[in-house]
Amino acid sequence: MPFVPAERPPPPRALLAVLLVSGAAIALQVALTRIYAITLWHHFAYLVVGVALLGFGVAGAWLSTRGALPEGVSIEQVLARRSTLAAVASLLALLSALLVRPNALLLFRDVGVAFALALLVVLSTVPFIGAGAVISTALTAWSGRASRVYAADLVGAALGALAAATTIRWHGPLGLIAGAVLAMALAGLLFAGRPSPRGVAVPLLLLAVMLFAFRDEDAWIVAAPTKELAAVHQPTLGIDAVEHREWTPHGRIDVLVERDGPPLVAGEIGRIERAWKIHIVTQDGAAPTTMHQVHESPTELTFLPRSTTSAVWVARGTPFATPPSDAGARVLVIGVGGGIDVMNAVAHGASHVDGAEINPAIVALTARHYHDFVGNIAANPRVSIHEAEGRAFVARPGEPYDVIQLAGVDTFTALASGAYSLAEAHVYTLEAFEQFYRRLAPGGCLSMSRLILEPPRETLRLALSAVVALERAGVPDPWRHLTIVRGHLWSTLLLCHEPLGEARMARLRPWVEENGFRFAFDPERTEGGPFAAALRHTGAERARFVDDYPYAIAPAHDEAPFFFDYFRWKNLARLRQMKSESIYGAAVPIGHGLQLLTLLVTVLLAAVGILRPVRQKGWDAPRDLTRWVALYFAALGAGFLMVEVALLQRLTFFLGHPTYALTLVLGGLLFASGIGAALSGWLRSPRVRKLAPFAIALLLVAAAALSHWGFPRLLGEPLALRIAAALAVVALLGFALGMPFPHGIERLGPRWATLVPWAFAVNAFLTVVASSVAPLLAAETGFSSLFLVAAFVYVFAFAVLRRLEPRLVEGT
Secondary structure, X not given: OEOOOOOOOOOHHHHHHHHHHHHHHHHHHHHHHHHHHHHOOHHHHOHHHHHHHHHHHHHHHHHHHHOEOOOOOOHHHHHHHHHHHHHHHHHHHHHHHOOOOOOHHHOOOOHHHHHHHHHHHHXXXXXXXXXXXXXXXXXXXXXXXXHHHHHHHHHHHHHHHHHHHHHHHHHHHHHHHHHHHHHHHHHHHHHHOOOOHHHHHHHHHHHHHHHHHOOOHHHOOOOOOOOHHHHHOEHHHOEOOEEEEEEEOOEEEEEEXXXXXXXXXXXXXXXXXXXXXXXXXXXXXXXXXXXXXXXXXXXXXXXXXXXXXXXXXHHHOOOOOOOOOOOOOEEEEEOOOOOHHHHHHHHOOOOEEEEEEOOHHHHHHHHHHOOOOOOOHHHOOOEEEEEOOHHHHHHOOOOOEEEEEEEOOOOOOOOOOOOOOOOOOHHHOHHHHHHHHHOEEEEEEEEEEEEOOOOOOHHHHHHHHHHHHHXXXXXXXXXHHEEEXXXXXXXXXXXXXXXXXXXXXXXXXHHHHHOOOEEEEOOOOOOOOHHHHHHHOOHHHHHHHHHHOOOOOXXXXXXXXXXXXXXXXXXXXXXXXOOOOOHHHOOOOHHXXXXXXXXXXXXXXXXXXXXXXXXXXXXXXXXXXXHHHHHHHHHHHHHHHHHHHHHHXXXXXXXXXXXXXXXXXHHHHHHHHHHHHHOHHHXXXXXHHHHHHHHHHHHHHHHHHHHHHHHHHHOOOOHHHHHHHHHHHHHHHHHHHOOHHHHHHHHHOOOOHHHHHHHHHHHHHHHHHHHHHHHHHHHHHOOOHHHHHHHHHHXXXXXXXXXXXXXXXXXX
């Protein structure tokens, strides 16, 4: 029988059920992001966003092809069945997905891996197809009251995001999956109103299955075979190497059992005399840091003066085991990790050491869980450990530092947002170097340790960024202010406030030779090579070198902080020459390949999902009408996603913590959009509708201006003030952007209610496409520009709406 929308408004229990399903979908998205960051690699975590939206699109397209409901069944009964089916299918699909464990880094070399990943994507899409079917059905059934349903959808998503971010530390992503599945089953009971014994039995059975299946996390979440954790922790073989585990919104922390091993620093050590007692700490199974045993004083770690990370102390002429005094150096360590750089500073007589560490779980390791093992370094009266992001901490007002040290500061794990394949690194941008240089005291030095690889790229980009930063500050011959010491894989760059001069280099040269290191760049000697070409040349000569180099080495900027994006599309033909000796610096950028592959697949799926219903027999909507409906809802999907991506990245920079950005965007933006959806009836007024596109465009242009000029200037303000400013921006944008979608749905129903699930699908499909396009666009134009793109898209959407509304009335 033809679909007939419900005449009465949705009952409160139905709206609560929609809220639960939407919240469950977001919680599953967070859970899968965290899981795939471990079982695959950080490049693949962003896929979850596309998978979720793809599921919504598939659900809408499927419902639009059905065009009918079972005869004699109420809408509440249909929704109850679909919610229950979504819960059961989600659990079965995700249990199956967790058993698919390809070596993801072989994606472009092994066809079997490609098939396994395709299966993983299909299985991961199932829960979102189920959730999308429920929400799309509810929107269609109550299309005349779409503002209420859509408000419940958005508020539920906001609450689900907040719940996931705040509770994952207690029960991990498997607990999130369990809670989300049960929420879907509970939604089925709410839709039914008077649940049957069978309806009550389903959630009880699901709970029993999950309690039995999820008893052992290691049975389901297995680190990728190329990760460091997988090499030592293999429970299936009876090798249990983890003694402490903690989940945070940043990822999973695993502390391996105490062992005797070589000392490990974010650099290289000239001579290793003996083994040391260590605990290795991994983040999402990789990016290891190490805690070394100290009984009384860091001076016990006699390998420290032979590490490349000690180059700054050699240049300063400060001997190892210098007693701390008020005359010692003031030091800032960004990225505390296991505390080794803090210990090194203390062992070189620092007067005070500030440590900035973004991950609270890492801070807790040295401050609480393993404080005795590391010699209570966090309790040292000359040490202050701060839970803060490095750039935000440096922007705070305070005294200058004699040493600022960053040693391997990145995690190569999934982003907090899970939205991009390209890892942002604000501590390595050109603006970061300018900030670091301003915080150096006269005679002070910045020390940065990174992989150097062959051909050089990370250290070369660092050095070039440092020189350009000093040129912008008006420093003459900036290359005289830096030197680079390298081993086989690691290097340390020193950037000093004054030219290094022959005296400092004379201290460094014998130390470098004694430890088997070499100089990648010596400012007092004229050697060749890429570093001399990049640093000593200026103007057109340097530009030619940078343009001809096989990797992208131009400085990264805060607007597009993709420091680890070295790939150049024009060098595709030279991939055979672009070799690397490390999985962390592969010649073929798997993140780029995955992004483009995802974009291609989603465009094809979107085309099928959008065009097939229109071409099927029995489609009663005029082609001209469907064209304008597709344009309107596609624009809304693309525009909203552009704003979401821009806010996630810029607020991570502005607030100095990805967790704060994630909470404000996923929670605040969606909640404010829900309020806007509930009040979307304002758009029924022709005058309001006429002003709306200009108001939204003005808000987005203002957001772009604030993001580009305002956020950097407010970076040093108190966190409470920055959160308040961010919340105001998010709330205003969310409120305005929440109105157009439910207004469009209400204009479709009840006469064109059959178009509602199709419009839902079009919106979701274009959001998926935009999730792949946005990072690529931001890499070229900057994240703030996404606000301007969104402003244009929303103005276009309202222009389409003006063409669409007469056709809805006329039916032609």
